[in-house]
Amino acid sequence: MRTFLLDVFRVSSNSMENTLTKGDIILVNKLAYGPSIPASLKRYLIFGQVGERFLGFYQPKRDDVVTFIRNNTIMVKRMIAVENDSVDNFKSGIYVNGKENNNKFVKRVYNVQIENSQLNRIKSSSKFDFQTIRPAIPGVYSFYKLNLTPDEINLLTLQNFQFELDSVSELSERVSRGGVYFVGDNRNFSTDSRTFGSVSRNNIIGKVNYVLYRPTEKKFWDRFLCRIN
Secondary structure: OOOOOOOEEOOOOOOOOOOOOOOOOEEEEEOOOOOEOOOOOOHHHHHHOOOOOOOOOOOOOOOOOOEEEEOOOEEEEEEEEOOEEEEEOOEEEEEOOHHHHHHHOOOOOEEEEHHHHHHHHHHHOOOOHHHEEEEEEEEEEEEEOOOOOEEHHHHHHOOOOOOOOOOOOOOEEOOOOOOOEEEEHHHHOOOHHHHHOOEHHHHHEEEEEEEEEEOOOOOOOOOEEEEOO
């Protein structure tokens, strides 16, 4: 059943916040785009080659949340472009076929780690909500976290507080034939197609339909069978 129909994975990073959070157990529908059969178990485990793919119920489409294999690593990201789409990545945002990809799923508030010296300068300003400042590690006060919107980050940068989240270079490219383009919803903290380029559709494992649960006592029911859009 796990080979052809469904599979279960644990999210290992925060690159898909707020849609998925680190630790979420997700249900992946392998029938959505068609199940695949590895050429051999050895080649699947070592090289991540998925082999032959059968017809599925749907074609991969923009905004789907998908699991795929890259360099023997299973990743989960949002598909924002398909083959022959043009993708332009600027500091101001990502544009697909000339239209800004600025949907409701993209994370708008970021956790920024700051030092004591920067904290005092921020506290001297009345522009920010100080309730969002907290220790990065409980009991350790040399570093703090500050919740900021992109506009606030830009403001801090202009005030020379030295914040720069977007480490992805500006680029323009066209999605290759048979490829798809993935980006994490937490765009400032995601390694995705902006870094490694488009991914072959043959490397897709399946579509993420649900969060089954989050294996922590406090948030178990909050995420139980949560549908992913």
